[in-house]
Amino acid sequence: MTDQVPCALNFTHKDNSLEAAFIGDWFLETEVEIPTIETVFAKLADGKNIKQLVFSTKELGRWDSLLMIELVSLINYGKKQNIAIDMTSLPAGIQGLLSLVYAVPEQAGGRHKQIQGTWLAVIGNAGLDLFKDTQALIIFIGEIALSIFALFRKKTSFRLVDFWLQIQESGPFALPIISLISLLVGLILAFVGAVQLALFGAEIYIADMVGLGMTREMGGLMAAVIMTGRTGSAYAAQLGTMQVNNEIDGLKTMGFEPMSFLVLPRLLALICMMPLLCLYADLVGIIGGALVSVSFFDIPLVQYLDRTAAAIHLKDLAIGIVKCSVYGVLIALSGCLRGMQCGRSASAVGDAATSAVVTGIVFIVISDSVMTLICNRLGI
Amino acid sequence: MQSPGNLTVTSPCLTIKDMTLAYGELVILQNLNFTINRSDIFIIMGASGCGKSTLLMSLIGLMKPNQGDVLYGEASLWQAEPEARQQVLRRTGVLFQSGALLSSMTLFENVALPIAEHTHLDSQRIRQLVSYKLALVGLAGFEDYYPSELSGGMQKRAGLARAIALDPEILFFDEPSAGLDPVSAKRMDDLIRSLRDHLGATIVMVTHELASIFAIGNNSVFLDTETKTMIATGSPQHLLAESKDPKVIRFLTRDNTDNLQKDIPKIKQGNTYEQTR
Numbered sequence: 001m002t003d004q005v006p007c008a009l010n011f012t013h014k015d016n017s018l019e020a021a022f023i024g025d026w027f028l029e030t031e032v033e034i035p036t037i038e039t040v041f042a043k044l045a046d047g048k049n050i051k052q053l054v055f056s057t058k059e060l061g062r063w064d065s066l067l068m069i070e071l072v073s074l075i076n077y078g079k080k081q082n083i084a085i086d087m088t089s090l091p092a093g094i095q096g097l098l099s100l101v102y103a104v105p106e107q108a109g110g111r112h113k114q115i116q117g118t119w120l121a122v123i124g125n126a127g128l129d130l131f132k133d134t135q136a137l138i139i140f141i142g143e144i145a146l147s148i149f150a151l152f153r154k155k156t157s158f159r160l161v162d163f164w165l166q167i168q169e170s171g172p173f174a175l176p177i178i179s180l181i182s183l184l185v186g187l188i189l190a191f192v193g194a195v196q197l198a199l200f201g202a203e204i205y206i207a208d209m210v211g212l213g214m215t216r217e218m219g220g221l222m223a224a225v226i227m228t229g230r231t232g233s234a235y236a237a238q239l240g241t242m243q244v245n246n247e248i249d250g251l252k253t254m255g256f257e258p259m260s261f262l263v264l265p266r267l268l269a270l271i272c273m274m275p276l277l278c279l280y281a282d283l284v285g286i287i288g289g290a291l292v293s294v295s296f297f298d299i300p301l302v303q304y305l306d307r308t309a310a311a312i313h314l315k316d317l318a319i320g321i322v323k324c325s326v327y328g329v330l331i332a333l334s335g336c337l338r339g340m341q342c343g344r345s346a347s348a349v350g351d352a353a354t355s356a357v358v359t360g361i362v363f364i365v366i367s368d369s370v371m372t373l374i375c376n377r378l379g380i
Numbered sequence: 381m382q383s384p385g386n387l388t389v390t391s392p393c394l395t396i397k398d399m400t401l402a403y404g405e406l407v408i409l410q411n412l413n414f415t416i417n418r419s420d421i422f423i424i425m426g427a428s429g430c431g432k433s434t435l436l437m438s439l440i441g442l443m444k445p446n447q448g449d450v451l452y453g454e455a456s457l458w459q460a461e462p463e464a465r466q467q468v469l470r471r472t473g474v475l476f477q478s479g480a481l482l483s484s485m486t487l488f489e490n491v492a493l494p495i496a497e498h499t500h501l502d503s504q505r506i507r508q509l510v511s512y513k514l515a516l517v518g519l520a521g522f523e524d525y526y527p528s529e530l531s532g533g534m535q536k537r538a539g540l541a542r543a544i545a546l547d548p549e550i551l552f553f554d555e556p557s558a559g560l561d562p563v564s565a566k567r568m569d570d571l572i573r574s575l576r577d578h579l580g581a582t583i584v585m586v587t588h589e590l591a592s593i594f595a596i597g598n599n600s601v602f603l604d605t606e607t608k609t610m611i612a613t614g615s616p617q618h619l620l621a622e623s624k625d626p627k628v629i630r631f632l633t634r635d636n637t638d639n640l641q642k643d644i645p646k647i648k649q650g651n652t653y654e655q656t657r
Contacts, residue, residue, distance in 0.1 A: 028509070028547075029499055064547045069508040072515070096578040100516050100571075107521035345483045345528055 005061050009070070017052035018083075020074065023059040026067035053078045054086045057094075068097060140337050144267065147259040157256040158264050166269035170231045174277060177230065181222050182214075182281040186288020189213050194297050203297045207307035210289030215316045219282035220324035221368065224331060227274065228360035232335035235266050236356035239339025240349040248340075263340070267332040274328030275321045282320060315380055323371050327364050334359035392453075393418040393550060393582045394439070399448030401434050408434050411609045412448065414601050421576055421583040421596050423616060426603035427631065432586045433554060435603070439584065440552050441469045452550070470498060473548035477555045479539030481527040487514060488523035491542045498546060513541040517571060533564040537571070544575065551575070553585040557592050565589065569596050590634065594620075602628050 005024035557565035
């Protein structure tokens with residue numbers, strides 16, 4: 001691409017016809033600024049009675065798409081002005097490309113108009129979406145209930161193998177991350193609490209705080225948040241990908257009920273595992289608290305454990321586990337719901353996973369508030 | 381850049397030298413040596429699982445061959461530094477089997493993406509260029525559509541518009557007519573041929589669509605699963621008429637060897653494209 005001849009376009013006017021001469025090398029990356037041909041042409045043609053447009057390419061050098069887009073815009077402009085266009089003098093290659101361009105007429109009404117709703121419409125649409133979403137959730141719950149009945153009547157495509165696989169996936173495989181986060185929560189609770197309690201010389205009550213805090217609230221909550229991110233999103237992504245690949249349709253045609261075959265094992269596995277994970281998280285959290293108390297605040301281990309045993313009652317543990325079981329249902333529900341609702345494109349799978357996590361956490365927060373309120377009113 | 385209209389000399393455009401492709405220990409293809417000439421429509425064919433797509437991946441810089449090299453003209457693809465490789469690959473366009481359009485973008489944004497990234501054109505020019513490329517593939521006016529709103533054939537053509545956005549010298553196609561109805565497949569073939577004729581591009585096509593192979597291919601390589609190498613090269617018509625290899629014959633006649641003698645004249649007759657250049 002050495003010795004490039006700069007491109008130019010000359011118009012000459014003869015009688016009723018206008019000749020457009022393309023000169024030089026036309027390359028897209030040329031530094032030279034080319035004025036839009038339409039304006040030049042419009043200025044030239046202004047007031048003159050032009051009936052015909054002809055092209056001359058005698059001095060045309062090498063070219064790429066730049067020449068083509070200029071030609072196309074010139075021809076389009078000419079067509080709009082009802083000027084006859086004579087393309088016969090163009091080289092065969094250019095004529096071939098032009099015939100391809102004009103082979104298929106432009107899609108009428110193809111260009112979308114941006115629909116900019118007013119804020120009122122936006123709010124209204126959001127409300128309608130929420131309504132539809134709730135409806136879908138209720139239908140989904142109903143379908144799950146039906147498939148559970150079918151399970152009891154033994155008329156089901158539920159497979160025990162899948163169930164155990166899901167148990168393994170959502171139980172034992174989740175232990176490392178649960179350990180890490182619960183230990184951290186125990187440590188933090190103990191540290192933050194101890195600094196305040198030390199002001200009164202009451203460091204021994206760290207044990208009460210960590211023990212009650214973990215069992216009643218934090219253990220279950222942390223386990224639930226982790227499982228939303230870890231398992232809820234995985235459910236949505238798995239089912240969503242199956243939806244994209246037509247696997248779910250395939251199952252249906254083979255006579256498998258996707259609810260019993262795919263959703264139920266996941267749902268039951270998480271419901272079974274969540275209480276256990278909650279218990280485990282409680283234990284690790286208390287160990288975290290003990291670590292801080294023993295190593296930083298000079299509380300003997302035996303005393304810490306004694307204090308913990310005295311502070312925690314069975315009902316505290318039970319409340320935590322019940323709460324966590326509820327979270328388990330909600331996480332599995334939102335994960336599977338979003339997965340089954342997934343669209344048919346690659347980006348839809350990502351949306352489904354994101355939406356599963358958001359929905360799951362919203363559900364957890366709402367249910368936690370409600371259950372805490374109930375416990376508070378009942379005095380337990 | 382291109383110089384359409386004067387495609388006279390046959391010069392090597394792509395040279396594959398002593399190439400071996402393997403996934404780990406598993407050798408897919410070995411001892412590959414062939415040349416693709418400028419302005420060829422070159423077919424890579426063979427039975428399913430013979431490594432056609434793997435070969436294509438190594439040609440377009442996605443999979444490093446375990447041995448050997450690909451030469452673009454004189455420039456080596458795999459001995460080069462990554463930046464130099466990108467430079468070489470800028471001269472190519474690829475159409476993947478499913479179009480590989482980004483689903484979150486409109487057709488305009490999809491086609492404009494490589495243009496905006498690799499050139500310094502202003503937005504007005506980009507708009508003109510995208511409209512022109514979409515019109516070339518018969519999708520004028522579809523700028524604001526999302527890929528999901530189009531049929532499979534239209535998605536492929538949109539993918540083609542993106543592949544030719546930067547006026548590539550070499551165009552790679554992975555199964556361009558797979559999943560298309562016969563009429564759309566024919567239109568795709570015509571489009572590919574007229575792009576070659578008018579843009580002066582070299583076409584490399586992976587396909588096992590016999591109709592396309594005979595209609596537009598003028599040179600080819602036949603890959604074999606058992607020997608893991610190429611067992612024939614030449615124009616498809618030539619292979620059909622002259623090849624002694626039963627595998628090649630079976631492939632090119634849909635395993636219909638009994639009717640072979642009847643079919644050859646028919647296929648030769650139906651072939652409108654000049655065989656030798």
